[in-house]
Amino acid sequence: MRILGISAFYHDSAAALVEDGRIVAAAQEERFTRKKHDAAFPVEAIRYCLSARNISIRDVDHVVFYEKPFIKFERLLETYLAFAPKGFRSFQMAMPLWLKEKLFQKRLLGEELTQFDADVDWSSKLLFADHHQSHAASAFFPSPFEEAAVMTLDGVGEWATTACGVGNGNQLSLTKEIQFPHSIGLLYSAFTYYTGFKVNSGEYKVMGLAPYGEPKYVNRIFDHLVDLKQDGSYRLDLSYFDYCTGLTMTNDRFHDLFGGAPRKPEDQLDQRHMDLAASVQKATEEIVLRLTRSLASETGSRNLCLAGGVALNCVANGKVLRDGKFKNIWIQPAAGDAGGAVGAAMAAYHQFLGKGRTTDGTRDGMSGSYLGPSFSQPEIEQRLTAAGAIYTTVDDSQLISDTVQAIVEEKAIGWFQGAMEFGPRALGGRSIIGDPRSPSMQKSLNLRVKYRESFRPFAPAVLREDVADWFELDVDSPYMLLVADVAPDIRRTMSDAEQALFGIDKLNVPRSSIPAVTHVDYSARIQTVHADTNPRFYALLKEFKARTGCPVLINTSFNVRGEPIVCTPEDAFRCFMGSDVDVLVVGNCILRKEAQDPALQIDYKNKFELD
Incomplete structure (x- = not known):
């Protein structure tokens, strides 16, 4: 049983493929089109999901959209009627689009899907889930729990903005909403x-x-x-x-x-x-x-x-x-609208079709969120060569050793490995990494590499077995969705003068022995790294700990301000050549900035608008 989930037409369009209750592929459209928060019908994301399993759209049993457009239209109309005549201008702007496209979204979706196969009867294959049902299904069904309380909170779906309920086995019921x-x-x-x-x-x-x-x-x-x-x-x-x-x-x-x-x-x-x-x-x-x-x-x-x-x-x-x-x-890593694609497919499988669900109480169904495209080593080399990149290919041991050496030298590293992450966080698949012990690295990465505001904090990636020694947290946090303080014994005591500082003046005061990932209130947005979901990133952290005694690395997304996270080796090379990333590691290829053709450098700083 294969079910394709789709979210689209608002922001963060995405597609996800579920096979016999297992999430096997998922990606956001922005990663392929290179348009941040792309809301268009996710043609490329669907193509990826199908290609990941080497199937055609005919092999999909159902396609499920993540919300119900008629109910959303009802809310729009009732809102304008309740506030009339106020808001007539925005009503005028919204109505043509609704009447042309969104009100007849089932037909529009069918037309979009015909580009994959014009001979399929899409009216019989197309299903619709409620917006918050999709969110709730994305939260509960991939979770490791047999039973759980469920809560969803966002801006607005059709009518609901907050919904609460319970999940048990393959049953999910939302009992209250705002x-x-x-x-x-x-x-x-x-x-x-x-x-x-x-x-x-x-x-x-x-x-x-x-x-x-x-x-x-x-x-x-x-x-x-x-x-x-x-x-x-x-x-x-x-x-x-x-x-x-x-x-x-x-x-x-x-x-x-x-x-x-x-x-x-x-x-x-x-x-x-x-x-x-x-x-x-x-x-x-x-x-x-x-x-x-x-x-x-x-x-x-x-x-x-x-x-x-x-x-x-x-x-x-x-x-x-x-x-x-x-x-x-447990928090769905793609908690926003993109994750609605996963939830819609899971809701159809478990709720509409009544299929069973099994859990082991510990491992979730998101595969570390590594559900996007990956590239073989020969494919990486072919793509980098075509892009004009100069690289050295090394074995696994040398790759880890050379990368750790570059980190210790306080270089900014582009780290492109395995499958791309699904959701807004880079988790060691499409990351920029660095040394958290450096007091200058946070500001340097923000201004020189990411081209973004200097106040923005970076997250620590830490070996799961060492998290409690470095942070006030001792649970899994694989998706960078829990904040906790750094451990007291690695904090630095501030002087009276430093404590009296206000605002951005606090930024340059080191707070701990890992200042680049310690926010001004001693907090950190923690990612625990696990050998079973990302063995190469785990091995890198292990080697860094062996060399330095520190099992923590800076982990931020591989992109610059306003750009989607990189998807392909070519994306990674372009970002590398358009920013102050010093070293790029793609698969088993190592690229150093000084070895590249200067003619391939591009002005990335002004390529993307403010995000």
Whole structure:
């Protein structure tokens, strides 16, 4: 039984293939088209999924779309009617597209699928899942748990913005929901917009900026914007927002409440913006904690599964884990809309078709999230040669040894190995790596290599068996979705003068013996590395530990600001030649910047717009 899941037409289009209940391939369209957050029908992602199993579209039993367009259209119409005549301009802009394409999405999807095979009766093969059903299915069915409480949180699906329920075996039931326009995801996006970042892509910047500020406005948020109940249910005061009917997230009343107009993206960040980020982060954590405490009490479960865009807030996830109401937490690595493709396929297999499910209680069904394209060594060499790259091919032992030596020399390494990751995080397949002990590496990687804001933190990749010695965490965190503090014995005591610093001035003060991955509040977004899912990355960390005593590496995604993570060896070579990455390691090929043809260097810094 093969089921193809699709998410598309909003942002982060993706495709995923499930065979007999097992996720065998998944990828986002942006990785192939090189358009960040590409929302188009995922033609290339589907092609990849089919080619990964050497099948045609005829071999697929069902194609499942991740949401129900008619219900979404109903919400759009009801919202405009409720607020009429306000919002007529945005209504005018939205209606032609809906009437032309989205309202007749089943027909549109069928037409798109005919490019794979025009003779298939798509009307009989095409299924639709609810948006939050897709999120919930992506959270529970690939999890290692036989039973669990399930919670999904995002901006909005059809109507739901928050949904809670339970999963047991192949059964999944969502029993409670909060509906649009009341949304924790849209609250966070409103502050993303207000602090000058892009909605649906800049939320993680707000999370990264928060530790530089003080949550001075959190009471103002709860006094004016959010009516939060003890069980975590909430309602927003819509008089402060413009997302229901307008073309922006916030309005003048919101701006007056927080002391000025929204920051323009090119404007300097100041302490007020940092305090706003800290405040919405604190408010979000409080809402999430009340929701999870209530869910734990209602279900009695010790296991929690999370998905939806808000589940990418790894700081809040860490707080939920430390809160202790749930013993075990599993978060879908592609928690946003891309993961809806996985969830739609899994929902069809287990819920629509009633197929069984088996778990072992420890291993999840995401294969480390290494579900994207991979390339054989001969293919890598052929592609690099065609691109004009100068490389040396070495055996596995030499590859690990030479890479560790380059890391110790504080070089920035492009690390391209095995299958590409599914979801927004690079996990050692398409990564830029470096020495976390270097006090200058965080700023250097941000400004010289990634071409992005200097305040943004980097994540540590750490051997699973050593995580508790270096961080206040002793559970699996393979998908970089839990934040915890660095261990007390590796922290550095700050002077009184250093403790008195505010804002970005905190950035250059080393906080620990691994300063490049220690955020200003002593926290870190941790990836535990496991030998069974990524043996080569594990071997690299093992060798680095043998050489230095440190089982930790900087791990950030292999791309520059505004660019999707690299997919192919050619993508990796272009990014290498367009940035200050010093060494590129692709399969068993090692490329050094000084050996390359200078004529192949490109200006990558201004190639992509602000993300």
